[in-house]
Amino acid sequence: MAVDVPGLVAVVAFYLVILFIGIWGSRKSRKVEKTCDGSKSEVTIVGGRNINIVVGVFTMTATWVGGGYIMGTSEAVYAPSKGLVWALGLPAYAMNFIFGGLVFAKPMRSKRYVTMLDPFQKLYGNAFTALLLLPVLMSDILWVAGVLAALGGTMSIILGLSTSISIVISAVISIVYTFLGGLYSVAYTDIVQLCFIFVSMWLCVPFVVLSPAVTDNLQTSYLNHSNGTTWLGELQLADAGKWTDELLILGLGGLAYQALYQRILSAASATRAQISCLIASVVVFVMGLPSVIIGVMAAAADWNQTAYGLPPPFERGDEGKILPLALQNLAPTWVSVVGIASLAAAVMSSMDSALLSSASVFTQNIYKTTLRKMASERELQWVIRVSVLLLGVAGTGLAFGDDSVLAFWLLSGDFIYCMVFPQLICVLFFRYANTYGAYCGYVLGLGLRLMSGEPLLSIPPVILYPGWRVENGDIIQYFPFRTVAMLISLAAVIAVSTLVHLGFRCRLIPQSWDILKAFEEKTESQLEEMPVPCEEENKTIQTKL
Known part of the structure; x- marks a missing residue:
């Protein structure tokens, strides 16, 4: 497949803009370090605790609106065996922020913790904290690997670009600006990334809806799947246990991620942290609606009228790629390029959060309190940076593992839910x-x-x-x-x-x-x-x- 040069230039230009904003954020971080009463490492981890509500909402939402959320929602709606009722990301992530704001934000922020593991270290000591760190680190590394692998596959479909090159370029950009500026770089790039995701995804929707392959087939499909099943899906009693499990993993398991508490703890007050969470619960739901619509249109489309042809994607096992396939075959080329750029933005907004969260807990709860209790602030900052680099390299390496990466990523989510979430409830309440x-x-x-x-x-x-x-x-x-x-x-x-x-x-x-x-x-x-x-x-x- 030939490389789409104009599309590639557009994506590279977007990456350069994100890198520039990340570097600008690092300069902002250094200014705050000079005026902040707290330590320099805390500025890197929680932004000096002066992140306002607007920035807080953007960076919270961008952390959760990743490649898995955008592509996974379309996949669930499109897949004949699932349907809209199995698109659990929208209600689950909204529930995650609501519970985070109403239940967890105040006890965490009011006690001025630096990381999610601080209350464990205070009550249980260093040994158990180090043990609890293992599933946290594993989850973040495999999260990085999963989103990079998804992006690589998508770019190879739309731009004709090598999967390996796509993964490496995206990883390098995220690692560089996270390495330089910490939370400030992550937060300010999140603003641009989230705005771009919102505008570009909604821009793609009308083109997909008005595609001849969709409109010509509406008379016979009635918005049903091409094999006769409905896009709404069906939840049978025998499947209710699995459905409940997956909903709670996303909705409650997400409350045990350091990335969420990094945003909560960076707020100027507990009240502002609560408000940011509640607003983010609405924004994250709205951000998933374009993926739902694209999934519905893909289910109703006559793929025989597209370059993709027959059999349709679900018969070829391509449900997981339905979003890029829909953009490529049901929309003009320039629109599909805008869509891939939005996915790249989503991936980077999630990846930088995962990198910084793991680097933060290792530096604050292991290196500073156990390995080097007398470490200087400059040393701690470099530990954070080196940790970001190593975690990024580890996640990038695993991203080439394809299906095995998805398997480990799902399993790591299970461990967070089964092991860390109940511990967090007990240590706080x-x-x-x-x-x-x-x-x-x-x-x-x-x-x-x-x-x-x-x-x-x-x-x-x-x-x-x-x-x-x-x-x-x-x-x-x-x-x-x-x-x-x-x-x-x-x-x-x-x-x-x-x-x-x-x-x-x-x-x-x-x-x-x-x-x-x-x-x-x-x-x-x-x-x-x-x-x-x-x-x-x-x-x-x-x-x-």
Whole structure:
């Protein structure tokens, strides 16, 4: 396939604009460092905590509106086996921001944390924090790999450009401006990227809707799929568990991503963080509507009237590429180029957030507190930059793994939901949470998720939940097993923490048995301030002694 030179020039020009804005953002960051009361590393991580509502809304929304959101929504609407009812990104991401604003923003921002892992480090110590960092890092690296792989495949369709070249160029641009400016560069490029995504995607919609391949077929299709199934989809009772699981992974699992809290913690106040989240919940929903419309039109189109021909995409297994295929075959060439630029913007807006979030938690919660407690601010800034570079290289390398990348990306999302989300709830809202309960919940969440199996990674299930089916030789669980693992992990943290707290607080367990030192450093005055559910029992014991 020949390279579309004008299209390539347009995309390169867009990349240069983004790079220029990123470099300008790095200069803004250096100015803030000179006037900010906080440390320079905090300016890089949370922007000096003076990000206003407008910028906050843009950067929050842009983080979630990535290549997976835009392409995945069109794929779900178009695919005959799914339909609109399975396009869960729109309601789930809106729910994510609503819960983030109403429930999590105030306790995180009011205590002036720097990263999502700070409350864990304060309560549980360095060892458990390092353990919790593993699924966080894995998720971000594979997130980067997944969006880059999607972009590479899309550019190869529309521009005729090598997938490898597309991946490398996009990765280099994102790494460079994130490396230079931290959150300021990410936030200001997010503004441009989100505006471009909004304008370009809505610009593509009328051309796709008015395509002859669509309008000529409307009389017979009635906006149904070309194989007779409806684009609305159908949710049967037997599939309700799987649907619920996937909705909650996106809606609640997203609350355990550092990228979200990086934006919340950068706000000037807790109230502004809450307002930004609530506004972002509306914006992110609107941003997904063009993808829905394009998916509907692709389902109604007569592909025999296009250069793509028959059989249609779903019969060739190209549902995952339906957005670029629709732009290429149902719209003029220049419109498809605008569409690919919008996808590139979406990919970079998600990639830079993932890079900076992982680099932030490693520097703040591992390097600064464990490896180099006396590190200078200049040293910490360079650790962040080097971490961004290494994480970017790792994600870029994995992006060449095609389907395996998608499999690991999905699995990493499961781990965040099953292991990190219940821990976050407990560390913020459960007054008796301690290290013993945290370790038990972590192990149970991980163990149950692995024993449920993962066909994408050829892991057979040990536990068979009700409603399982055999599809293409693999056992598929239609029971909400991920949510079960998350709830059991949550219950384990609460139950074990409560029992251990009662045991040590009521002197039922000898202090020498506190092998994790969860209660060792408490002074007598601190112990008096701790909640005592067994006050009467404790007084009785002290009287007898």
